[in-house]
Amino acid sequence: MRRWLWIILALSMPLQGxxxxxxxxxxxxxxxxxxxxxxxLSEAQAYPSLLEKRLSGWRVINAGVSGDTxxxxxxxxxxxxKSHPDAIFVALGGNDGLRGLQPAETxxxxxxxxxxxxxxxxxxxxxGMFVPTNYGESYSQDFHSLYRRVAQKHKAPFMPxxxxxxxGKADLNQADGIHPTAEGQKILAVHIGTFLRSHLxxxxxxxxxxxxxxxVIRRKGDMGP
Numbered sequence: 001m002r003r004w005l006w007i008i009l010a011l012s013m014p015l016q017g018x019x020x021x022x023x024x025x026x027x028x029x030x031x032x033x034x035x036x037x038x039x040x041l042s043e044a045q046a047y048p049s050l051l052e053k054r055l056s057g058w059r060v061i062n063a064g065v066s067g068d069t070x071x072x073x074x075x076x077x078x079x080x081x082k083s084h085p086d087a088i089f090v091a092l093g094g095n096d097g098l099r100g101l102q103p104a105e106t107x108x109x110x111x112x113x114x115x116x117x118x119x120x121x122x123x124x125x126x127x128g129m130f131v132p133t134n135y136g137e138s139y140s141q142d143f144h145s146l147y148r149r150v151a152q153k154h155k156a157p158f159m160p161x162x163x164x165x166x167x168g169k170a171d172l173n174q175a176d177g178i179h180p181t182a183e184g185q186k187i188l189a190v191h192i193g194t195f196l197r198s199h200l201x202x203x204x205x206x207x208x209x210x211x212x213x214x215x216v217i218r219r220k221g222d223m224g225p
Contacts, residue, residue, distance in 0.1 A: 025059045028200070029080055031073055031113075032091035035162065035188075036064025039179045050189035055196060061085070069095045070109035077116055087123040087200055089192070090114070091162050097131030097143050107146040114154040123201050126151045127162040127192075157199035164191045 030036050030048040038046025048062035063080055065072065073092045080088065090113055096106040110126070117124045128147035133140045151158035163180070165187045166172045172184035180188060 025057050026086040026200075027061065027083060028055065028058050028087045028089060028196070029061045029063050029083065029085040030089045030091065031077070031080060032064040032089075033068040033073075033095055034064065034066035034179060035094065036062060036091050037066050038062070038064070038185065039066050040174050041182055041185065045182045045185055047185050047188040047192055050186060051193050051196070054189060054193035055200070058200070064091075067095060068092065069099070069101070070106050070113070071096075074109050074113050074116075077113055081117065081120045081122070084120070085122050087125065088117050089125045089127065089196065090117075091127040093129045093143075093147070094131070094162075097129060097140075100135050100139075103139070103142045103146050106143070107150060110147070110150045111153065114150060114156055118154060124154065125157045125159070125196065125199055127159045130161055130163075130167070157195070159192070159195045162192075163188070 028051075030051070036046065036048060037043075038049075043049060043062060046062055046064065048060045048064070052058065052060040061083070063076070065076070068076075070092045073090070090110070092113075093106050093110065096109075114124045114126065126147060128144060128151075131140055131143050148158060148160075150156075161167070166180050166184040169184075170177070172181055172187065173179060174181055
């Protein structure tokens with residue numbers, strides 16, 4: 001009887017190994033602009049790469065493009081969704097504000113991004129932005145408030161400000177005063193990681209695996225403007 005028990009256990013071990021090998025982490029895409037892309041730094045120093053070390057069970061893909069606006073992010077979204085990400089962290093709009101685009105336009109684009117991503121089955125999380133008062137205090141307030149409205153409309157977890165702890169600090173930003181240094185990116189990763197850990201849903205693993213997801217998003221010529 002004991003002999004048969006050992007045979008059964010021995011036969012089950014390879015099956016357990018196969019099941020373990022088939023497991024895949026969840027796929028989180030960071031859809032953003034130059035801050036997400038890690039402008040002036042290596043991609044390994046940008047917060048998406050740093051996040052992956054903080055989020056157990058998640059593969060984090062950097063879909064940041066320098067100079068991107070919410071309109072550009074919306075155009076790129078179809079390619080991002082080809083990877084069937086479990087979650088998308090949207091960090092767009094800073095360039096809209098710097099260019100003085102109408103807040104209503106930014107709001108429409110973000111609304112479309114969240115709506116389309118949710119319809120595709122991805123959990124969406126949104127980061128808010130502040131802009132300088134160059135265009136007036138009223139513009140700045142209207143711009144920031146649109147993010148909360150969009151998040152509330154779609155019941156999306158909302159991080160009030162992407163650059164918390166970094167914005168306005170000369171030692172944490174590059175010479176342009178806009179883009180975080182490597183140390184600034186580390187601080188972003190801490191704050192964003194804390195936010196994401198609190199709100200990311202436990203989801204089924206991406207069936208095709210994270211490597212295929214990254215290939216889809218990073219295919220040459222598909223990244224938009």
